[in-house]
Amino acid sequence: MNDLAPDRKYTNAAIPVGGVDPHPDKPTGEFLTDVVSNDWVNGEYKLLVVRAAERALTAYAGQFYHLLCPSPDGAEVWMRRPMSIYKVDKAAGCLEFLYKCEGRGTQGMATLEAGDTFNIAGPLGVGFTLDPAWKNIVVLGRGVGLATLAPLSQLAAEKGVGVTAVLSARRSDLVMSQDLFEELGAATVTVVDEDGSSAVENVEEILEKLIADGKADAFFTCGSSRLLKLMQNLGKKHDVPGQVAMEQIMVCGIGACYVCMRTFEINGEKTLKRVCREGPVFNMQEAVGW
Amino acid sequence: MVDLSVKIGDLTFQNPIQPASGAFSWEYNDVIDLNRLGALVAKTICREPRLGNPTPRMAETEAGIIQSIGLPGKGIDYFLENIVPEYAKFEPPLVVSVSSESAEDFAELARELSVPDVDVIECNISCPTRNTTGGNFAMQEDHTKMVMEGIRAATDKPVWAKLSPNAGDLVSVALAAEEAGADALVIANTFLSLKIRTDNFRPALGNKFGGMVSPALKPIVLRMVYQVAKEVNIPVIGVGGVTKAEDVVEYMLAGAHAVGIGYAGFRNPSALTTIIDDLETWCDERGIEKVTDLIGAVKDDDMEMDPLVAASHGV
Numbered sequence: 001m002n003d004l005a006p007d008r009k010y011t012n013a014a015i016p017v018g019g020v021d022p023h024p025d026k027p028t029g030e031f032l033t034d035v036v037s038n039d040w041v042n043g044e045y046k047l048l049v050v051r052a053a054e055r056a057l058t059a060y061a062g063q064f065y066h067l068l069c070p071s072p073d074g075a076e077v078w079m080r081r082p083m084s085i086y087k088v089d090k091a092a093g094c095l096e097f098l099y100k101c102e103g104r105g106t107q108g109m110a111t112l113e114a115g116d117t118f119n120i121a122g123p124l125g126v127g128f129t130l131d132p133a134w135k136n137i138v139v140l141g142r143g144v145g146l147a148t149l150a151p152l153s154q155l156a157a158e159k160g161v162g163v164t165a166v167l168s169a170r171r172s173d174l175v176m177s178q179d180l181f182e183e184l185g186a187a188t189v190t191v192v193d194e195d196g197s198s199a200v201e202n203v204e205e206i207l208e209k210l211i212a213d214g215k216a217d218a219f220f221t222c223g224s225s226r227l228l229k230l231m232q233n234l235g236k237k238h239d240v241p242g243q244v245a246m247e248q249i250m251v252c253g254i255g256a257c258y259v260c261m262r263t264f265e266i267n268g269e270k271t272l273k274r275v276c277r278e279g280p281v282f283n284m285q286e287a288v289g290w
Numbered sequence: 291m292v293d294l295s296v297k298i299g300d301l302t303f304q305n306p307i308q309p310a311s312g313a314f315s316w317e318y319n320d321v322i323d324l325n326r327l328g329a330l331v332a333k334t335i336c337r338e339p340r341l342g343n344p345t346p347r348m349a350e351t352e353a354g355i356i357q358s359i360g361l362p363g364k365g366i367d368y369f370l371e372n373i374v375p376e377y378a379k380f381e382p383p384l385v386v387s388v389s390s391e392s393a394e395d396f397a398e399l400a401r402e403l404s405v406p407d408v409d410v411i412e413c414n415i416s417c418p419t420r421n422t423t424g425g426n427f428a429m430q431e432d433h434t435k436m437v438m439e440g441i442r443a444a445t446d447k448p449v450w451a452k453l454s455p456n457a458g459d460l461v462s463v464a465l466a467a468e469e470a471g472a473d474a475l476v477i478a479n480t481f482l483s484l485k486i487r488t489d490n491f492r493p494a495l496g497n498k499f500g501g502m503v504s505p506a507l508k509p510i511v512l513r514m515v516y517q518v519a520k521e522v523n524i525p526v527i528g529v530g531g532v533t534k535a536e537d538v539v540e541y542m543l544a545g546a547h548a549v550g551i552g553y554a555g556f557r558n559p560s561a562l563t564t565i566i567d568d569l570e571t572w573c574d575e576r577g578i579e580k581v582t583d584l585i586g587a588v589k590d591d592d593m594e595m596d597p598l599v600a601a602s603h604g605v
Contacts, residue, residue: 013322013560013567028320030560068557078350078504079556104350121321121559249346251357252556256315256333258362259347272341272362277317 014119015053028124031056035116042173046110048097050118059085061151062127062245062281066253068119072107081105082250084148098147124253125280128152128243130159134217137161138210142168145223148245150177152220157184164215168198200230211238218242225289242284248275263288292573293580296547298525299448299473301383303328306548307566310529311387313552316376321559324380334387334414339365344496349485354504356483358419358497361389366402374407383409389417391425397440404445411447416454416479418501428454431466442471452476464518474525477515503553505531512544519545535568542584
């Protein structure tokens with residue numbers, strides 16, 4: 001111990017795997033997880049698998065964890081990074097995060113190796129909900145937004161709801177989660193920039209057809225303001241309800257700091273909401289694009 | 291086991307650990323047991339509903355974060371009706387932070403906040419992104435004295451003055467607040483800051499200026515607490531860069547009765563209760579029976595000096 005660091009024998013309130021949980025009834029916790037693997041899935045994305053205490057495994061689709069990322073460059077990463085859950089594997093006691101190595105936080109995450117510990121807080125926020133009346137849903141995501149939508153297919157599969165997933169990306173090798181969607185019985189349509197199929201007009205045609213075929217009782221989207229706008233317009237036109245998962249720069253993740261605000265329009269009136277607390281999943285028709 | 295309780299004015303707090311206003315809300319009960327805290331400190335409230343500042347409201351820098359939130363809230367009526375009852379579900383005293391752009395309204399707000407479930411009124415007279423005559427009164431002695439006198443006359447509740455680290459002469463401002471009748475001083479608010487993005491030449495925050503929050507501020511605020519505590523006869527609450535139990539000890543040695551914690555709770559949602567546990571351990575390991583024994587206990591009146599250097603100083 002030196003005079004800059006607390007003595008190691010002091011308590012660390014983050015709950016380790018197999019550790020005593022002081023608050024088994026609280027919805028959120030600070031957990032010290034064990035890294036199982038952290039492998040590249042393509043040139044830009046990695047999949048982090050961590051083993052976590054039981055209470056950390058209660059997340060459902062659309063909720064997020066607040067990650068204390070290690071530094072990628074020797075300088076401090078001051079704030080946690082919010083990230084939606086990709087998969088909860090209760091049998092294995094593991095959480096999975098699919099992420100694009102882009103900013104300092106995710107670059108720091110990319111340095112994690114099996115055997116490392118990783119501090120996460122969560123689960124946090126309000127995730128996706130499925131109305132029992134919906135028989136078939138359409139999810140439309142782009143880029144890393146697909147990682148947020150992927151666990152929705154698991155939820156839908158459990159409830160016997162049919163899923164059509166329209167997956168958008170720059171190139172076909174960057175289409176994320178297609179395997180996971182298909183494994184869970186979802187029909188997938190891939191659209192990419194390189195052949196022009198991801199153009200809004202083309203996606204609009206695909207969605208119109210799904211609506212006409214009775215495959216769209218509800219819309220879900222994440223990751224693109226343009227695609228949100230498209231789904232909002234079609235949702236209004238054909239009376240299809242929807243949900244959108246939003247992102248914003250975040251500090252506390254709990255609802256205290258009011259940093260992660262976004263604008264929403266409810267009955268013609270604009271208002272701000274906290275992405276961390278009232279979201280990150282919102283009524284699609286109330287969201288204002290970014 | 292150490293007695294962690296501290297008295298500030300007539301009020302007793304079970305330990306010297308408080309959240310810093312703005313960085314806390316009852317929603318932290320999702321993670322930690324709020325009944326363990328020394329106090330509950332509500333976010334600053336204003337008379338009218340406010341949306342707050344444009345986004346982005348936070349940016350990371352090399353040595354901490356800068357933020358500009360803009361005192362969002364639903365106004366005092368909503369606060370009294372809906373937020374105070376949320377805090378009343380917990381046992382620690384409730385400190386309500388309040389801000390206004392005029393001295394008259396400030397006093398009126400203090401009067402309206404003087405309800406049974408409110409234990410302390412913390413006067414946020416130092417919001418860094420307000421101007422000196424319109425809310426950031428703590429930049430100057432005379433404005434501080436004027437606004438605090440009005441508040442003092444309006445309420446019998448304990449009033450704490452939250453001071454600004456951006457003031458030129460903090461000790462004089464502190465003395466002015468004491469003279470005006472403040473029961474304690476909260477030192478300090480955030481440091482006015484600016485970050486400019488080099489990729490697009492634009493300020494990183496939607497509001498341009500922000501307040502800096504960082505462990506890097508601890509030595510600076512500690513120095514301020516030390517200087518003020520030496521001059522005033524009312525308790526000081528140190529706020530700035532506390533991330534661990536030893537930081538609490540350091541602030542108390544410098545003369546603080548308690549500390550406020552902001553950043554550490556953002557980084558580790560369970561930080562506040564961890565620091566309480568660690569402070570208890572720290573004191574027990576050293577046989578310290580009362581945490582109040584640490585207040586102002588810095589040993590600086592017999593600083594040893596090398597004889598050669600002493601000679602050069604004419605000692």
